[in-house]
Amino acid sequence: MTPLGANHDISSFDCGAPELTRWLGQAHTAQERDTARVFVVADEHHRVLAYSALVVGSTSPRSLPSRARGGLSADIPMVLLGRLAVDQAHQRSGLGDLMLIDAVRRAIEVRERAGTRLLAAHPRDELARRWYEHKGLASTTDGRLCYLRLRDAAPPREPDTR
Numbered sequence: 001m002t003p004l005g006a007n008h009d010i011s012s013f014d015c016g017a018p019e020l021t022r023w024l025g026q027a028h029t030a031q032e033r034d035t036a037r038v039f040v041v042a043d044e045h046h047r048v049l050a051y052s053a054l055v056v057g058s059t060s061p062r063s064l065p066s067r068a069r070g071g072l073s074a075d076i077p078m079v080l081l082g083r084l085a086v087d088q089a090h091q092r093s094g095l096g097d098l099m100l101i102d103a104v105r106r107a108i109e110v111r112e113r114a115g116t117r118l119l120a121a122h123p124r125d126e127l128a129r130r131w132y133e134h135k136g137l138a139s140t141t142d143g144r145l146c147y148l149r150l151r152d153a154a155p156p157r158e159p160d161t162r
């Protein structure tokens, strides 16, 4: 897993979801503008096989259960897995799983440096939502967000009272 760099070849990438395939073409610009950090798995020819994009954000507590809200009524800080996609030819071989684990690890690092409660993703459709749930994320009551409480994923460092 490496940050997307100028040497990576994105020309043949196709994940089957046109908006996610297209977005990879804008990923360098997003990085330059600090609106996302993009990470890729590439083959020996530097062809991108999978990518993820992380941003910092927040979400309304309204659709979150109390365990995820932690008693807060203000917006909940989170690391958003804004995009996650695997090239069609390489799907179902564990790359999505690898990208998700990497995103959790990076979100835990963010939590060490700046308060953030969740890693979350907006599933693009029902299949994606089921995939995130299969990987252990919970869905909000409105189904618009899948999330993981970082405190449950990180090594304990304080009493878990909320």
Ligand SMILES: CC(C)(COP(=O)(O)OP(=O)(O)OC[C@H]1O[C@@H](n2cnc3c(N)ncnc32)[C@H](O)[C@@H]1OP(=O)(O)O)[C@@H](O)C(=O)NCCC(=O)NCCS
Binding pocket: 015, 016, 017, 020, 083, 084, 085, 086, 087, 090, 091, 092, 093, 094, 095, 096, 097, 098, 122, 123, 124, 125, 126, 127, 128, 130, 131, 134
């Ligand atoms: C969703 C996506 C990222 C998954 O990546 P992947 O590399 O194909 O998935 P993995 O190989 O890591 O995971 C496969 C596992 O998920 C399961 N799985 C696959 N699709 C599933 C689904 N829709 N619902 C539940 N489980 C599913 C498989 O049975 C397998 O289970 P296992 O880990 O217990 O063996 C990929 O299919 C993709 O890029 N899709 C198009 C874009 C997209 O929908 N992105 C989601 C973010 S919006």
